Amino acid sequence: MPSNRWMIILNPIAGGGKTALMWPRISNFFLEKNIVFECVFTKHKYHAVTITIEAIREGIRNFIVIGGDGTFHEVINGIFYQQDVPTQSITLGIVPIGTGNDFVYAYKIPTDYVKAMETIIEQHTVLTDVGWVSFQDFGIERSRYFANAAGMGLDAAVIRHYEKVVEQDNKRGKTQYLNSLLHQFLFYRPKDLRVLIDGNVFYEGPVLTCSIGMGICIGSGMKALPLSIPDDGLFDVTLVGPLNKISLALRIRDFIEGKVYSFKEAHHGRGKTVEVLPNSKNTTFLETDGELMGTPPFVFRILPGSLRLIAGKDFVPFVKNETAPEP
Numbered sequence: 001m002p003s004n005r006w007m008i009i010l011n012p013i014a015g016g017g018k019t020a021l022m023w024p025r026i027s028n029f030f031l032e033k034n035i036v037f038e039c040v041f042t043k044h045k046y047h048a049v050t051i052t053i054e055a056i057r058e059g060i061r062n063f064i065v066i067g068g069d070g071t072f073h074e075v076i077n078g079i080f081y082q083q084d085v086p087t088q089s090i091t092l093g094i095v096p097i098g099t100g101n102d103f104v105y106a107y108k109i110p111t112d113y114v115k116a117m118e119t120i121i122e123q124h125t126v127l128t129d130v131g132w133v134s135f136q137d138f139g140i141e142r143s144r145y146f147a148n149a150a151g152m153g154l155d156a157a158v159i160r161h162y163e164k165v166v167e168q169d170n171k172r173g174k175t176q177y178l179n180s181l182l183h184q185f186l187f188y189r190p191k192d193l194r195v196l197i198d199g200n201v202f203y204e205g206p207v208l209t210c211s212i213g214m215g216i217c218i219g220s221g222m223k224a225l226p227l228s229i230p231d232d233g234l235f236d237v238t239l240v241g242p243l244n245k246i247s248l249a250l251r252i253r254d255f256i257e258g259k260v261y262s263f264k265e266a267h268h269g270r271g272k273t274v275e276v277l278p279n280s281k282n283t284t285f286l287e288t289d290g291e292l293m294g295t296p297p298f299v300f301r302i303l304p305g306s307l308r309l310i311a312g313k314d315f316v317p318f319v320k321n322e323t324a325p326e327p
Helices: 014-032 047-057 069-081 103-107 113-122 154-169 174-187 245-256
Strands: 006-010 037-041 062-067 091-096 124-137 140-146 149-153 191-197 200-207 209-213 235-240 266-271 273-278 286-288 295-311
Touching: 006 014, 006 047, 014 037, 014 062, 014 113, 047 062, 047 069, 062 069, 069 091, 069 124, 069 140, 069 295, 091 103, 091 113, 113 295, 124 286, 149 154, 149 191, 149 295, 154 174, 154 209, 154 286, 174 245, 191 235, 191 266, 200 235, 200 266, 286 295
Parallel strands: 006 037, 006 062, 062 091, 091 295
Antiparallel strands: 124 140, 124 295, 149 209, 149 286, 191 200, 191 273, 209 235, 235 266, 273 295
């Protein structure tokens, strides 16, 4: 591997606190591989954003995220917020030890942390796509970058409820997430939306859930975007219209396993831009990579080939831009 420096950004509470406990073994692994690195533990929400921006300004061009989708999401935003160097000049790897780890599935990155570290050493890098979205935050337009997927409707409602539970109980994990999923499954009502892809009306009416992204999985392994190609320069869109609770309960396994398009209520689309407009005041929230955002209108734009990612050895790029490890 190159002899230049690496910045390791570790979220000590990711995976229910596993990352902090595993750090001695992880650090020994990289030391044995003669990797020159500095590690910073995140201390609060969005800390990874500022760590990334400051490290880039100090000349760091290689990053490893140790944590889950949320930490990775923050580092992505740090890379794309900074203006000092092209984003393609920065190499990013991940050791997934989070609650969901949905991002890694599309890129064949192992969920076993030892194999994930070996993947980083092999350094099979690809240029892949990143999404950008604008939204409303109490009347102020804001924007965010995301690496995996964004969700509206039921998906965002689950995240919103989960964040409230975490704030009240100071606990996070799959148990809390599943409890939020069950709660919203029972009480959520579809939202009336108008969705355009590349300027053309894709769907208009009540929406149970809608996912937009480059990745495959959301919500700790649900294959909501089973046909997605993460580096083809296009968003995949999965939109599901209203389903009664009994039908949804009977077919939830199909949704989890990626058979969502067998539903007559499901719609699939692809495009470079997606607009989501509210048709009523009772509208949806947005989540990106599991982080709760704001309200519509939402405008999504794809940024093709804008991120240099260390992918798994079995990942086959759609665009042949991978680079082999240096001898």
